[in-house]
Amino acid sequence: MRVLLVDDHEIVWNGTRRLMERVAREIDPQQPFEFDAACDVESACRLPRCGFDLVLLDYHLPKLMGVAALHAVKSHFEATPVCIQSAESSPQRVREVIEAGAAGFIPKSYRLDDMEAALRVVLRHRIYLPAEFVLADDVTRSREPDELPREDLARFLRAELSPRQRQVLALAIRGTPVKLIARELSIAEGTVKVHLSMVYRALGARNRTDALCRVFDAHAASALEAA
Incomplete structure (x- = not known):
């Protein structure tokens, strides 16, 4: 399994590598684990297009950031899930990146065990949504009388x-x-x-x-x- 982290805070690289390695081994202990990191989208897009199983992309990056960064990374790593991480997790931000094609949204404020649980979901090729987003007032809507329960x-x-x-x-x-x-x-x-x-x-x-x-x-x- 090979994972790429795109985050301009190099201090988080080693911690993320250890976390991802632990989660990857839980999912498939027989598969070798590789970890790459880049500080911005430009550096990330110099890496090979194929061979990665997951890209973790920080929302706030120098130069290109947010949805524009997501589009650029998804365009380069066309067949690879791209999961957003952000210190800000408002429903509007979560909806914005999911609608733009992110494979999940993981708040950086999560505790370690919550972060691991979210990463397990993403590595099993499912989209991770914070529970607070799914239950948010501006995401949920009133049910129509004839809507399927x-x-x-x-x-x-x-x-x-x-x-x-x-x-x-x-x-x-x-x-x-x-x-x-x-x-x-x-x-x-x-x-x-x-x-x-x-x-x-x-x-x-x-x-x-x-x-x-x-x-x-x-x-x-x-x-x-x-x-």
Whole structure:
């Protein structure tokens, strides 16, 4: 397993390396662990495009930062999940980066055990969302009278969505870009967008972030594991 950290505070590099090494060994003790670090996006993008299993990207960086940095890193490491870390974890910031394609958002204020739990989720190729974001007042919304109850959501995903729709949704909520979903499933990008539009409408979700929150809030992610 190979992990890249992009953070301009070099003092955190060794601590992050030790943390990532411990989590990686828990997930797969037989797999060698490699760790790289860069202080900015420009330095990170000089590294090979392939070979990394995860990129941890600090939100606040010199020069290029925030969503612009996320786009640049995702464009360079096209097939690699990019997880944002930030000292500021307002719902608006979390939504901003998730909608931009981040594979998760981990607050830097987390305790060590919470940080490890979040990293385990991301390394298993699932998106990590802070619980406080999923439950935030400005993220949750009032339920429509005819909306599917959350306790029925997992059954709905298994029984009502086609196998292809489940595949597309599973990849989308992992942060996979539309063009990579199309490539992986050997379908046109337009077909991916049609599937996502239909699934979001069926879930009563406006976009990927809303769909992700609905699935997580209902503990229904397991319904997509076989996708």
